[in-house]
Amino acid sequence: MRERGVHAFSLRECARRAGVTHSAPGHHFGDITGLLTEVAARGFERLTARMRAERGDAEGSSALHRIGRGYVAFAVSDPVIFLLMFHSDRVDRGNPKLQSAGAEAFGELVSAVAAATGKSSRDEDALRFAWSGVHGMAMLLIDRRLKPAPGERASDPLALAEGTIARIVHTIATFR
């Protein structure tokens, strides 16, 4: 999948590399959607882990900044899986494991936003704002749609995100 994109992924090639016959995968995952759904679910688990690691024990708006950085970093480091997780029409969105893995990742964002706003009750507006900004950043970076400003180094795509993330966090921290 990483080599040639989701569309080029094939059960048979997958089985070949695993050293089994072409219908062994079908036995374990039902069909190709089942397999991709499992891969996506594990992707969400990895996203959660990445965000937690990046957050560490940070508090306040620093926590949100780091969660955002972890989110974008994960997307950039594994773009094909990230796209599969969020925007592929080849996964089963109703799958319970996928849903709960997604919800857990989302929970990290919720708690970080709460840390940044200092509010006890969930602020849906702040959540939407934060998620949209960070997710859009991730998607645009994946597609290499953002160009470095004049004088800015482009070597690390994450560096391009840093300023925007800071701006998002700052805006949220001053939400009223």
Next chain:
Amino acid sequence: MRERGVHAFSLRECARRAGVTHSAPGHHFGDITGLLTEVAARGFERLTARMRAERGDAEGSSALHRIGRGYVAFAVSDPVIFLLMFHSDRVDRGNPKLQSAGAEAFGELVSAVAAATGKSSRDEDALRFAWSGVHGMAMLLIDRRLKPAPGERASDPLALAEGTIARIVHTIATFR
């Protein structure tokens, strides 16, 4: 494509519905990537038209708000094509027609951001912030990942975006 997603699109079924034989499309578009690329390019032309129509003759930060609304509205009204345009691995990103159509759509955003900031020189930070926010909003709405706040009607997905777009625009208008 709209009926069953990009992954289920088939040249042969396409030809069947067009009333021609299975390899007529190949003659016109080379291969399936060529056809999808053409569809994506026309998608960008429609996106541009949609944003222009929504902007009308608005000026200042109102212009940016409307451009953002047009962007999101297009994405929500034709999600499969929007996804194809931005994040499919089945289009040829190097295609000149696709690139120029994309650049023209981007130009609308650039000019709207300039209108909102009032700056004459292009502000890359503001651009990134605006584009990330609006694009992320569009993607999350497409995937139905945003839930209405308590007491908020969910009937129209665009309504969920309105507040966030306003917040983005306001933040940009006060960029310094």
Next chain:
DNA sequence: CGGATGATCTTTCCAGTGTCAAGATAGAAG
């Protein structure tokens, strides 16, 4: 010990797919 059970994988088959090469058709150009 010995049979039942269930998990894992294989074999075989089918309809469907993208792509290619070669040919047909027909209108326009000269």
Next chain:
DNA sequence: CTTCTATCTTGACACTGGAAAGATCATCCG
């Protein structure tokens, strides 16, 4: 009247996902 070009067809090939049926084998239970 010939040539050219665009459009499409015919026929073939290797590949795909999936279904059905069977093989192998460890484990459990009496």
